[in-house]
Amino acid sequence: MTLGTVAILGPGLIGGSLALALAERELAQRLMIYARSPRALDDIRAAGVAAELTGNPSEAVREADVVILCVPIEAMAELVREFRDALKPTALVTDVGSVKGSVVREIEPLLGARWIGSHPMAGSEQAGFAAARADLFEGAPVILTPTSRTPLEMEQRAAQFWRALGGRVVRLDPDLHDEYVAQISHLPHLLAAALAARVSPEALDLAGGGFRDTTRVASGSPELWLEILSSNAPALSRHLELLIRDLQNLRQALVPPVEKSLLLETLKAAHDARAKLPEKRRP
Amino acid sequence: MTLGTVAILGPGLIGGSLALALAERELAQRLMIYARSPRALDDIRAAGVAAELTGNPSEAVREADVVILCVPIEAMAELVREFRDALKPTALVTDVGSVKGSVVREIEPLLGARWIGSHPMAGSEQAGFAAARADLFEGAPVILTPTSRTPLEMEQRAAQFWRALGGRVVRLDPDLHDEYVAQISHLPHLLAAALAARVSPEALDLAGGGFRDTTRVASGSPELWLEILSSNAPALSRHLELLIRDLQNLRQALVPPVEKSLLLETLKAAHDARAKLPEKRRP
Numbered sequence A, B: 001m002t003l004g005t006v007a008i009l010g011p012g013l014i015g016g017s018l019a020l021a022l023a024e025r026e027l028a029q030r031l032m033i034y035a036r037s038p039r040a041l042d043d044i045r046a047a048g049v050a051a052e053l054t055g056n057p058s059e060a061v062r063e064a065d066v067v068i069l070c071v072p073i074e075a076m077a078e079l080v081r082e083f084r085d086a087l088k089p090t091a092l093v094t095d096v097g098s099v100k101g102s103v104v105r106e107i108e109p110l111l112g113a114r115w116i117g118s119h120p121m122a123g124s125e126q127a128g129f130a131a132a133r134a135d136l137f138e139g140a141p142v143i144l145t146p147t148s149r150t151p152l153e154m155e156q157r158a159a160q161f162w163r164a165l166g167g168r169v170v171r172l173d174p175d176l177h178d179e180y181v182a183q184i185s186h187l188p189h190l191l192a193a194a195l196a197a198r199v200s201p202e203a204l205d206l207a208g209g210g211f212r213d214t215t216r217v218a219s220g221s222p223e224l225w226l227e228i229l230s231s232n233a234p235a236l237s238r239h240l241e242l243l244i245r246d247l248q249n250l251r252q253a254l255v256p257p258v259e260k261s262l263l264l265e266t267l268k269a270a271h272d273a274r275a276k277l278p279e280k281r282r283p
Helices: A013-024 A038-047 A057-061 A073-086 A101-114 A152-164 A174-198 A209-214 A222-231 A233-254 A260-275 B013-024 B038-047 B057-061 B073-086 B101-114 B152-164 B174-198 B209-214 B222-231 B233-254 B260-275
Strands: A005-009 A030-034 A052-054 A066-069 A092-095 A115-120 A141-145 A168-171 B005-009 B030-034 B052-054 B066-069 B092-095 B115-120 B141-145 B168-171
Touching: A005 A013, A005 A057, A013 A030, A030 A057, A038 A052, A052 A057, A057 A073, A066 A073, A073 A101, A073 A222, A092 A101, A092 A152, A101 A115, A101 A174, A115 A152, A115 A174, A141 A152, A141 A174, A152 A168, A174 A222, A174 A233, A174 B174, A174 B209, A174 B233, A174 B260, A209 B174, A209 B209, A222 A233, A222 B260, A233 A260, A233 B174, A233 B233, A260 B174, A260 B222, B005 B013, B005 B057, B013 B030, B030 B057, B038 B052, B052 B057, B057 B073, B066 B073, B073 B101, B073 B222, B092 B101, B092 B152, B101 B115, B101 B174, B115 B152, B115 B174, B141 B152, B141 B174, B152 B168, B174 B222, B174 B233, B222 B233, B233 B260
Parallel strands: A005 A030, A005 A066, A030 A052, A066 A092, A092 A115, A141 A168, B005 B030, B005 B066, B030 B052, B066 B092, B092 B115, B141 B168
Antiparallel strands: A115 A141, B115 B141
C-alpha cells in the first residue's frame, strides 16, 4: 500500500512523528515537509529523515496526494490561505488539531470537500521534533470529524491513512468531539495545572509518584496549552463548572463529622471508571 | 549492620514490601510477621519469605527490637492495646500511616517514648502483599514526625531503619506533615477521583495517556482511601477550598472573551513547579 506523495506541514511532536512513522513503514512514495523556521528544517535534516524539506508551503503541497496540517490551531487558517491555490483538486487535506468545532468553522469554508478534521489522541508533555517517535500512533485513538459536507470517499481515505499508522479510528461529530476531549484531556490538564501551581515548595520536595503522575501533563508547553484550552473554552468551562460543583459537595462532606457515604461513592465510581479504560496498547 | 529482631504487623503493600526489603538486604536477625487473617499468612508462606508468621500480635512483638505498624490507621490503636504489655522496654515502635496528627494523638499516649511516627512516601494504586516489592522504599522520601516527647535516640534509630532500606529521611512536625500530604497526596487523590467519577463512558473510551496518568491514583482501594482522606479531613478540606477558589477564577477566565493572562500564569506556574520536582530515583 502507498499513500502517494504526503506533505507534512509543521514537523513538531505530531508532524515529526508522522514523518518518522511514514518513513519507517514506507507508506509514502514521496514525503514533503514544510516548516516556517529554517532551524526546524535543519533538525529534520540532521535526523536523516528521507524527505524533501522546504520553507514554502505551496511547494510542499503542489504534488501532494495527502496533506497533514500539524501547525498550532491559531496558525492553521493563514497557512491554508497561503497554499490552497497550489493544491491538487484530488488532494486530501486533514489536520491534527486537538479542538474541532472551531477548526471546522475556519477551515471547511477554505477547503470545502477536500478537507476532513482528524485528532490523533497521542502526544506527551514534550514538544517539538526532538520528542517525535515513529510509534506514537500505534494503538492510539484517532478521531475523525466529518461534517455533512465531507464526501464519504475523503473520510475513507483519511481513515485508511491513520489505520496505516496503527491508529484506532473513531468517527465523531465535531462538537461532540470537543465535549469529549474537554472531559478527558482539557479538564484534566487544567486541574493538573491548578494543582501543581498551588503546591508549596516544601510540600513539592516530598512529592512521590502519585503527585508526579497526577500532574504530568502540566509539564506541557504553557503557550501551546493556552491555545488549546482557549479554543475549547465553551465546552471546557461547562465541564469545569460541573466538576467545581462536585468538589464543593465533597468539601461539605469533609466537614466534621465526615460524611463518608459521598466520599466512598465518588472513590468507588472513579475506581470503576478506571477499570473500564481501554487497554493501553503501547508500553 | 543488623536491626535485631524486627516485627511487621500487617503485611499488605507496605508491610509486605518491608518484609521483602529486610530479607533481601539481610537487615534483620529475625523477622516476625503478624497478620490477623490466616489467608494473608498463607500468601506470605507461599512466597517463601524467611520469617516467623503468627496470628498473635503479642507473640510477634515479644522479642522485637523494632516493631512496624502497617495496619490501616483506624485499626492501629486497638492493635497497640492488644500487644503493648508484651513489648520490650527498649523496643522502637513506628507506624507507616499516611496521616500523622491524629495518629500521634491516639498512639503516643499508649506507647509514649517508645513510639515515633513514620510515613514512607511510597506506594502504588495496588494494595496487598501481592503488590509488595523489595525496592519500594529505594529513593522514596520517608517522613519522621517526632514530638516533644520523642527521645532523640528513638528518632535516630527510626532514621537508621529507613535509611537502611534506601529511604530519604525527612523530619517534620506531625501537623505540618498533614498539611503537606494534603497538598501532594490527598488533594491530588480526591481530584483524580472526582475527575474519573464524572467522565462519560463515551469519552472514557477515547481516553489516552494523559487521562490515564492524571487519574491513576484513583484506581487505589476506595475503602483504604476513604479512611486516609477522612483522617486528614481538616487539612484536606482547607486545601480543597483554596483549589476550588482557583478553579472558579479559571472558569471566569474561560468565559468569552477568554482572559488568557490568568490561564497562562497558571500553566506557567504549574510548568515551573513540575520542573522543581525532586528527581525520580526509581524507574
